[in-house]
Amino acid sequence: MGFGDLSLLELQQLWWIIVSLLGGLFVFMMFVQGGQTLLNKLSTTETEKTMLVNAIGRKWELGFTTLVLFGGALFAAFPLFYATSFGGAYWVWMAILFCFIIQAVSYEYRTKPNNFLGQKTYEFFLLVNGTLGVYLLGVAIATFFSGSEFMVDSNNFSHWQNPLRGLEALANPYNSLLGLSLVFLARISGALYFISYIEHDAIRDRAVESIKIDMIFFLVFFIAFAFWTLNLTGYAIDTNGVIVLESYKYLHNFLEMPIVLGMFLLGVIMVVIGVFVAITYKKTCCIKTTGAGIVLTVMAVLLNVGLNNTSFYPSSYDLQSSLTIMNSAGSHYTLTVMSYAALMVPFVLAYIAFAWYSMDKVKITKEEIESPDSHNY
Amino acid sequence: MEEHLVDWSRAQFALTALYHWLFVPLTLGLGFIVAIMETIYVKTGSEFWKKTTKFWMGLFAINFAIGVATGIIMEFEFGTNWANYSWFVGDIFGAPLAIEGILAFFMESTFFAVMFFGWNKVGKKFHLLSTWLVAIGSNLSALWILVANGWMQYPVGMRFNPDTVRNEMLDFWQVLLSPVAVSKFLHTIGSGFVMASLFVVGVSAWYLLKNRDIKFAKNSMLVGATFGLVTSLFLVLSGDEAAHQMAHKQPVKLAAMEGLYEGEHGAGLVVFGVLNPNKTVANDEHEFLFDIEVPYILSILGYHELNAYVPGLKDLVYGNKEQGIMSVEEKMAKGKIAIASLEAYKEAKKAEDAQKAHNARVLLEENMPYFGYGHIKAPEDVVPPVETTFYAFHIMVYLGGWFLTLFALVLFLLTKKDILEYRLVLWAALWSIPLGYIAGEAGWIVAEVGRQPWAIQDLMPVGIAATHISSTSVMISFALFAVLFTTLLIAEIKIMTTQIKIGPEGGH
Numbered sequence: 001m002g003f004g005d006l007s008l009l010e011l012q013q014l015w016w017i018i019v020s021l022l023g024g025l026f027v028f029m030m031f032v033q034g035g036q037t038l039l040n041k042l043s044t045t046e047t048e049k050t051m052l053v054n055a056i057g058r059k060w061e062l063g064f065t066t067l068v069l070f071g072g073a074l075f076a077a078f079p080l081f082y083a084t085s086f087g088g089a090y091w092v093w094m095a096i097l098f099c100f101i102i103q104a105v106s107y108e109y110r111t112k113p114n115n116f117l118g119q120k121t122y123e124f125f126l127l128v129n130g131t132l133g134v135y136l137l138g139v140a141i142a143t144f145f146s147g148s149e150f151m152v153d154s155n156n157f158s159h160w161q162n163p164l165r166g167l168e169a170l171a172n173p174y175n176s177l178l179g180l181s182l183v184f185l186a187r188i189s190g191a192l193y194f195i196s197y198i199e200h201d202a203i204r205d206r207a208v209e210s211i212k213i214d215m216i217f218f219l220v221f222f223i224a225f226a227f228w229t230l231n232l233t234g235y236a237i238d239t240n241g242v243i244v245l246e247s248y249k250y251l252h253n254f255l256e257m258p259i260v261l262g263m264f265l266l267g268v269i270m271v272v273i274g275v276f277v278a279i280t281y282k283k284t285c286c287i288k289t290t291g292a293g294i295v296l297t298v299m300a301v302l303l304n305v306g307l308n309n310t311s312f313y314p315s316s317y318d319l320q321s322s323l324t325i326m327n328s329a330g331s332h333y334t335l336t337v338m339s340y341a342a343l344m345v346p347f348v349l350a351y352i353a354f355a356w357y358s359m360d361k362v363k364i365t366k367e368e369i370e371s372p373d374s375h376n377y
Numbered sequence: 378m379e380e381h382l383v384d385w386s387r388a389q390f391a392l393t394a395l396y397h398w399l400f401v402p403l404t405l406g407l408g409f410i411v412a413i414m415e416t417i418y419v420k421t422g423s424e425f426w427k428k429t430t431k432f433w434m435g436l437f438a439i440n441f442a443i444g445v446a447t448g449i450i451m452e453f454e455f456g457t458n459w460a461n462y463s464w465f466v467g468d469i470f471g472a473p474l475a476i477e478g479i480l481a482f483f484m485e486s487t488f489f490a491v492m493f494f495g496w497n498k499v500g501k502k503f504h505l506l507s508t509w510l511v512a513i514g515s516n517l518s519a520l521w522i523l524v525a526n527g528w529m530q531y532p533v534g535m536r537f538n539p540d541t542v543r544n545e546m547l548d549f550w551q552v553l554l555s556p557v558a559v560s561k562f563l564h565t566i567g568s569g570f571v572m573a574s575l576f577v578v579g580v581s582a583w584y585l586l587k588n589r590d591i592k593f594a595k596n597s598m599l600v601g602a603t604f605g606l607v608t609s610l611f612l613v614l615s616g617d618e619a620a621h622q623m624a625h626k627q628p629v630k631l632a633a634m635e636g637l638y639e640g641e642h643g644a645g646l647v648v649f650g651v652l653n654p655n656k657t658v659a660n661d662e663h664e665f666l667f668d669i670e671v672p673y674i675l676s677i678l679g680y681h682e683l684n685a686y687v688p689g690l691k692d693l694v695y696g697n698k699e700q701g702i703m704s705v706e707e708k709m710a711k712g713k714i715a716i717a718s719l720e721a722y723k724e725a726k727k728a729e730d731a732q733k734a735h736n737a738r739v740l741l742e743e744n745m746p747y748f749g750y751g752h753i754k755a756p757e758d759v760v761p762p763v764e765t766t767f768y769a770f771h772i773m774v775y776l777g778g779w780f781l782t783l784f785a786l787v788l789f790l791l792t793k794k795d796i797l798e799y800r801l802v803l804w805a806a807l808w809s810i811p812l813g814y815i816a817g818e819a820g821w822i823v824a825e826v827g828r829q830p831w832a833i834q835d836l837m838p839v840g841i842a843a844t845h846i847s848s849t850s851v852m853i854s855f856a857l858f859a860v861l862f863t864t865l866l867i868a869e870i871k872i873m874t875t876q877i878k879i880g881p882e883g884g885h
């Protein structure tokens with residue numbers, strides 16, 4: 001019994017689950033982005049700021065790598081999505097890419113002497129990455145529910161129909177709600193990460209205060225997004241494989257997939273509990289609880305839009321061009337090969353966990369940052 | 378499709394690739410050099426080697442960040458600018474990219490953090506292992522992306538599926554172990570190793586010229602030149618294998634590299650030549666204004682046979698019955714049949730006419746190897762820019778030869794003489810750093826310009842592969858990339874040179 005014995009549909013579902021998991025992990029890793037937006041708010045001295053930068057600076061690459069893998073997995077598993085969305089919503093993805101290029105250099109270059117642009121510019125880059133970058137990713141993901149304007153021809157070549165090439169998604173307040181939710185969620189998880197990773201009371205106190213405000217914003221935007229989504233008329237696949245509009249499609253999906261609903265509710269509860277414990281009892285534990293909650297919640301949202309005969313990348317221009325996990329996926333053989341490669345993922349996660357554990361045993365302190373021997377960002 | 382769109386799409390991809398290749402070679406090689414240095418430190422326990430390791434590691438990090446930044450763009454540009462390509466071959470091409478993420482990038486980024494921040498947090502052995510894993514991880518990632526590139530040059534292990542209108546993978550091992558992919562991988566990482574050696578030797582030479590940090594510079598130079606000499610030899614061997622593969626799989630590229638228009642037995646290698654700018658494949662002008670040729674070498678390189686026939690561009694474009702070479706015109710006719718059969722197949726499927734569909738499919742499969750030629754307008758269009766390919770190739774080869782000489786010379790002077798007295802050699806070593814970058818970029822120009830007009834050899838020309846978008850959009854994004862990459866490059870060079878001036882003793 002191997003992956004090759006699975007049916008094509010089962011492989012497509014498996015790969016949608018893997019993509020959803022990667023999406024969840026990526027949003028969790030956005031604590032790095034959230035942390036980047038808190039650098040000034042949580043610090044009063046340069047040393048404090050450097051502590052903050054170094055705390056997230058040891059993790060930024062993993063977030064970046066998760067984004068790259070998320071892209072690679074979509075390319076391999078759902079190539080028609082890759083072609084349609086990246087080629088179509090050109091300017092949204094370009095803007096996202098620019099937000100990530102500037103992140104990649106900023107940590108290393110920020111405090112280096114003779115760095116051409118100056119420390120303030122690199123810190124501004126980190127801020128742009130943490131706000132605009134996260135916001136735009138949220139907007140792009142929201143179009144999985146709200147739809148885009150494209151047409152797929154008989155050669156399976158895609159043709160985007162809106163001259164704004166993806167920027168039109170910004171005009172839809174529904175998309176913005178998810179973008180804003182992610183921005184505040186990332187700030188919350190960033191603050192939780194600082195609390196657990198940096199041994200410094202003043203930073204911890206300020207982080208708790210910032211979470212209180214960000215949590216209110218997050219809840220407002222996220223609850224609005226969730227209710228709007230449950231009320232949406234969604235893009236369903238009927239028994240003949242034809243795409244049809246269905247009222248309350250995403251609500252139905254939750255009800256028809258109780259495990260996914262359970263994941264969603266559990267995830268949200270874990271996020272809330274983590275935050276509650278952190279701000280009420282000043283515990284330092286909570287990035288793990290909230291983080292796991294984020295992974296579960298995001299995964300459930302993506303499973304909702306991809307499984308149960310749903311189009312995960314609908315076209316509002318031409319309903320029948322809408323992408324589903326069936327019509328956009330790789331072949332049986334490729335999905336099988338990739339599934340074997342994905343068996344490495346638990347091993348990868350294990351060595352990441354081990355490396356993190358080894359490094360994080362020793363928390364970041366003022367003394368370490370100020371020691372002449374340390375490699376600082 | 379708009380005429381300028383394809384040019385701008387190519388320009389943008391070339392810009393990204395050329396910038397990316399300014400940073401990656403150093404990562405590929407310096408990772409191993411640093412790992413070797415740290416191994417010496419762990420074996421000897423000498424603080425000197427720890428300091429030396431940390432200095433080069435610092436430069437590694439400055440370079441690494443910007444390589445990562447340009448790398449993500451390359452991955453996503455397949456989607457943003459080559460959307461049709463992404464669908465047409467995504468079933469094969471996507472897999473190596475995804476596997477690259479799983480197997481290589483995580484290894485690289487996880488242990489990168491340990492390598493930089495773990496000095497006082499993890500044990501010596503675990504730290505050393507992390508440094509090696511960063512080097513291995515970055516080279517593994519090169520493996521997967523070069524497998525993908527090798528497949529574009531020589532598509533194997535797949536079948537065209539008319540129902541989905543795309544190529545689908547049939548045999549993963551054939552894709553991974555394709556001889557073109559393997560030789561490309563070896564030659565490319567080899568060039569990275571040589572580049573990093575040039576960097577270490579050149580920077581060390583600067584210290585010696587300034588008469589400072591002598592012990593540090595000499596020891597670094599010894600490691601760099603040894604690594605450089607070994608890897609230069611490896612580069613020559615892998616280059617020979619690459620030429621051999623090319624003769625069989627991409628004969629047009631080989632002919633362009635050598636400015637060979639008329640095929641011949643016992644073909645010679647042009648060691649130096651000035652191309653005649655008026656020469657085209659369609660006229661009878663002489664190829665060169667001036668050239669020096671060594672007989673037989675090209676036949677030996679390409680076919681490992683003294684008298685083997687090496688086809689020229691004319692044979693490859695207009696055909697050569699004697700040698701069994703089909704003309705492009707015939708290939709174009711077959712390609713047009715393939716495209717028409719695909720349309721007939723789709724219509725028969727729609728009309729549910731099984732017999733017609735079957736017939737169309739048989740005809741399609743017969744002509745599928747020439748599918749891309751159906752989009753070619755004139756036979757001469759399959760000839761890549763000969764001048765660019767020819768000069769880029771020759772520059773690469775000259776420089777490769779020079780680097781080999783330089784490493785041998787430096788090693789000799791370091792071990793047998795006092796290298797401080799040979800200032801000319803030290804200056805030459807310093808100025809060979811930019812030459813290393815030129816050689817690397819020239820190599821990629823040969824590989825990529827030399828295979829025009831194909832995005833995928835014989836199957837898909839670049840004109841069909843590009844995303845349908847206005848050329849203005851691509852022009853704007855090209856300009857934005859150019860400004861951003863150049864800004865970051867300036868920042869990188871300033872930071873890097875400042876750190877070198879501070880030196881190993883200045884540290885943090």
